[in-house]
Amino acid sequence: xxxxxxxxxxxxxxxxxxxxxxxxxxxxxxxxxxxxxxxxxxxxxxxxxxxxxxxxxxxxxxxxxxxxxxxxxxxxxxxxxxxxxxxxxxxxxxxxxxxxxxxxxxxxxxxxxxxxxxxxxxxxxxxxxxxxxxxxxxxxxxxxxxxxxxxxxxxxxxxxxxxxxxxxxxxxxxxxxxxxxxxxxxxxxxxxxxxxxxxxxxxx
Amino acid sequence: xxxxxxxxxxxxxxxxxxxxxxxxxxxxxxxxxxxxxxxxxxxxxxxxxxxxxxxxxxxxxxxxxxxxxxxxxxxxxxxxxxxxxxxxxxxxxxxxxxxxxxxxxxxxxxxxxxx
Numbered sequence: 001x002x003x004x005x006x007x008x009x010x011x012x013x014x015x016x017x018x019x020x021x022x023x024x025x026x027x028x029x030x031x032x033x034x035x036x037x038x039x040x041x042x043x044x045x046x047x048x049x050x051x052x053x054x055x056x057x058x059x060x061x062x063x064x065x066x067x068x069x070x071x072x073x074x075x076x077x078x079x080x081x082x083x084x085x086x087x088x089x090x091x092x093x094x095x096x097x098x099x100x101x102x103x104x105x106x107x108x109x110x111x112x113x114x115x116x117x118x119x120x121x122x123x124x125x126x127x128x129x130x131x132x133x134x135x136x137x138x139x140x141x142x143x144x145x146x147x148x149x150x151x152x153x154x155x156x157x158x159x160x161x162x163x164x165x166x167x168x169x170x171x172x173x174x175x176x177x178x179x180x181x182x183x184x185x186x187x188x189x190x191x192x193x194x195x196x197x198x199x200x201x202x203x204x
Numbered sequence: 205x206x207x208x209x210x211x212x213x214x215x216x217x218x219x220x221x222x223x224x225x226x227x228x229x230x231x232x233x234x235x236x237x238x239x240x241x242x243x244x245x246x247x248x249x250x251x252x253x254x255x256x257x258x259x260x261x262x263x264x265x266x267x268x269x270x271x272x273x274x275x276x277x278x279x280x281x282x283x284x285x286x287x288x289x290x291x292x293x294x295x296x297x298x299x300x301x302x303x304x305x306x307x308x309x310x311x312x313x314x315x316x317x318x319x
Binding site: 030031032033035038039041042043046047050051054060064067068071072075076078079132134135136137138139157158160185188189192 | 215216217218219220222223224225226227228230231234235237238239241242243245246247
């Protein structure tokens with residue numbers, strides 16, 4: 001086995017790389033007319049775009065529009081996609097983030113509809129209510145962050161992407177991404193602490 | 205996903221975990237819209253086209269046609285040029301012999317009517 005083949009084999013063993021290769025193969029299959037490949041890409045990629053758009057825009061209908069537009073751009077670029085140049089997920093997050101930024105600059109945001117019941121794994125209703133309350137509070141606090149901080153925090157802590165990937169999505173250095181996240185977290189902590197204090201005064 | 209720079213990481217990380225769990229599921233209608241876009245945008249060159257009956261060309265028909273043309277070419281090449289000119293000359297003579305066929309019928313009409 002040559003050195004190049006060894007490197008290629010090692011790269012394929014990396015779950016992230018093998019996933020990226022699978023995604024690129026699916027996109028190539030779609031470009032060749034495979035509807036099944038399109039279905040798999042829709043099921044894997046569209047929820048990612050939608051999740052980011054939800055967190056950035058705070059509005060479900062707007063998030064769906066943005067995610068649909070981002071996916072439309074993916075379909076259109078499919079015949080020209082060159083495997084190995086970029087990961088599809090990174091490209092899609094970047095397009096979604098840019099579309100969200102454009103929309104945020106054009107329109108005022110609305111708050112995300114609340115009241116969604118998470119999967120019922122909690123031991124009791126009180127714990128569920130508390131968890132839902134914490135999620136709602138953080139969701140509201142996220143909307144108060146500046147766009148870049150929000151994007152860096154959402155990608156890291158909600159979408160669970162690595163900082164090098166986030167740097168690629170945001171076209172920044174890893175240091176700059178970490179700085180945005182640190183400031184974002186500090187601001188969120190302050191906002192949530194202020195809210196808790198306000199609630200405890202109300203309870204008293 | 206904790207951050208060592210954060211003064212209160214554990215509490216905030218619990219909030220992030222709560223928000224991750226509270227993420228609503230993706231609506232099937234949204235996924236169907238995205239799928240419809242995918243099918244509408246699928247490159248047309250990739251679509252399989254069925255040939256229409258009676259309009260097919262190629263395969264054995266083209267081989268027969270090419271073979272026939274090649275045979276005709278060989279025959280013309282093999283024939284003595286003199287015999288070819290005889291055939292051509294006969295054809296020309298027969299054409300000249302039929303020139304009255306092309307007489308203008310209107311002339312006869314004029315002669316008969318003394319106009």
